[in-house]
Amino acid sequence: MTGGEPADREPLSGPDNSWLRMGDRTNLMTITGLLDFDDPVSYEAVREQLRERLLPFKRFRQRVVYENTPFRRPRWEVDEQFDIDCHLHHVALPEPRDKAEFQQFVGDLLSQPVDHDKPLWQAYLVEGAGDTGNALVMRIHHALGDGFAMLYVLLGLADDPGEINLPFGGVPSPPDHATDDGSTTPGSPSAREDENRGRDDDGPGALAALSKAPSMLVRGASAAKIGIESMTLPEEPASAVNGDLGLEKQAAWTAPIDVDRAKAVGRAFDGTINDVLLATTTGALRRYLETHDGAVDPDAEHRTAIPVNLKPLDQRDEQLGNAFGLGFLQLPVGIDSVQGRIDEISDRTGALRQGTQAWLMLTLLRTVGNLPMPFQDLALWRFRNRASSVITNVPGPTDTFHFAGTEVSDMMFWVPTSQGVGLGISIFSYDGDVRVGIASDAGLVDDPNELTAAFEEEFETIAEQVGVEAVAADD
Template sequence: MTDREPVSGTDDAWRRIGTPENLTTITGVLWLDGAIGYDELCDRLEARLCRFDRFRQRVGGRGRTLRRPYWEPAEPFDVETHVQHVALPAPADTAALQRFVGGLMSRPLDERRPLWEAYLVEGAGADDESAVAFRINHSIGDGFALLYVMLGLVDDPEAMELPMGIVPEPPGADEFRESRADGGAATTDAADADPETDDSGLSLGGGGPNIGLAATALRAGWDLLTQADEPATSLRGELGAAKRAGWTEPVGLETVKTVGRAHDATVNDVLLGALAGAFRRVLAGRDETVPDRLRVTVPVNLRPMAARDGSLGNHFGLAFVPLPVGEPALGDRIRAVRDHMSAERAGVEAFLMYLALTAGGRSPDAVLEWLLRRFENRATGVVTNVPGPTAPVEFAGREITDIMFWVPQAVDQGLGISIFSYDGDVRLGIAADANLLDDPTEFAAAFRAEIDALAEDADPDLASE
């Protein structure tokens, strides 16, 4: 590890665009089948998490106008300063854990130290269960980078099956051979996704533009600059520092695939269509006029997992995707999502946004702020997906029974929706500004109702599975 490494433009943009009202911090929770002690957790994280350099480095040179900041070793480094042991207040139930996670989302990380924290949470399950919460600043890496980190945390990385092709071994793990997952599911990388068969995530595919895509790039660039403002709803408004967290019960991935087959649609289409229905249900339940569409930003991965390495980083762009919330029919919402945006168009739009963020991250604050203002009031929320292991994995000898993460929102958006698939199930995480959605279970219930309705429409025997 060199003493100093320049922070990339994109990584620095994600570090700097955070505000007290919208922190750019990714939050996650692992549930373990078995209790784990504080000392054992610290030892595990020091040995496995901290072999990724970013977790031992801090950002130096912050606030310099004309010179780029850099990653530098945080010395002295003590993993225990990053790991806290906490207990949920009585009653230690799901609601208490949701309040705890929401509280984590509301607090900034200390930029004088490496930009991560972990919490051993007592009371988050039965006596023989544990929960470990993580907070990681987005400047360290995107969702796929953090999936790569997870590969380094589990007991047997070679046995961790992912719905994408070749995954490099984590740093410092020479004993592990290169891991290859089942070939049954397509990659979610924009560079090599097959939109006809992709059923593993919400990345919309389409590689970076080339000369043959020049016309598409010009149209996408013009549309990015001229697209209409987002309709006014109660899910948009002034943001505050307080955040709320929630999640759904797991939904069987096979159920989602069955719905997709009934509508000649991918899992991506079904999930986005169900989200459109959930937005519709929430707004109708608040006695609001439902607009024809709401727009969300969807991260599109621009670097295949095979090209990932220990430097982690952010290698994605954002596509603006309209959700047909005004469409009254269940199936028509899915078909509208399916027919709207091609993989090529999504990839080009995301690549343009990636270039814009890279340029902004290498520019003074005033330029970055000007750039961000160009995209204010363009979306109601962000929807992201990272496909997780297809079979159970273990952490420190304990099976990980469930995984959830919450994406930070961007600029003026107050709603973040994260989808993670694990061991045959899909679960939705909802991160919300308390001013706009004080109880995320409202949205979670709406999404579940939409999935149940779609499942019953496709096959009555699937409802509520």
């Protein structure tokens, strides 16, 4: 927030503005998340829970207002006409109310923009989603925050966020939902905002970490090399999963895969669960390409963009925002050997985890987001069509939690894409299981269930190869 700016009006940060401007008719830049309930939750309970738990995050009561000059960033401004009933919708799936109908519903949502004249989110309580319960589907524009910010928001909706266990730490306390009078208490997100006002909070930890490197010269030379390589990536070759985008999107998701079983497979290949899931994704893409493009060249690779978080979840606050960068990963779809794929992926993700490429991308987005739109277009055109997919892999809560007194039986996400990418793959774990969500452009992948089926088949093939048996279903 700049000095003299009213408390209810603040400019978008550079990265938030960049993601706001990256959206177009074929890439709507919305993150879609799902809370599934085996026992139905009522509309009234959902409405009250969102009023008490979501609206204290001020971004959900603010809309984007544009300035009259291109040299000033748009600003967040409280919507004086805000009405939660314009954002929360109660719908029912048509008969036969099966998974296919629910996938079609989610796909239709992925094809529709949120209203930019209102706060940039929508929620749908969907009856008939599941055998006995219902589901809450939320759509949030990327300008509000990245995937970790949205995870913070969704987990903050829990009846008791303090009881949620994550593999990488706890959930920070959500904004005080007992008051809405603008007051602050020591240690609250609003108090931290007051303390840090005027500072750049778009991921400064990455810069601090870089400054503490043992050799600034070596790190600087490495960053320059990576930056040049990133800016000079060749376009992805034509394939069944890339090309011109349209307006219609599709959604699908896999059956649950036991986390412990996936870890056991990883140990058998001297790798990690992340290596196994990415190798399985690579094998699924290989199967899909073989079906639609024919034989896959042994040297073929599929370049994907991987979001890399640069601001830990426990440092998130009600400002939300985008504090991640993108790294590019070559998936060796031409390698038939599972061990060969895992070894290659392990080596390549090791470099990606260093975060230099992601930090450079965040720095670029922060910079161009503070400049007029033509400068952003000029800077980012070099990245258009440089990847064929976006893949996220986020570990979620290790146990179930409750929302409005009802147990959340499952969670899923669908990642947005940009810069001409038409395929999003979201790997997310919850309560001991992993699911993979697919969001695709209908003109490229018209039936994403082919990809989810390929993922399931590939994982079973890999598990059988090392003798890791399926886990018996609960009675």
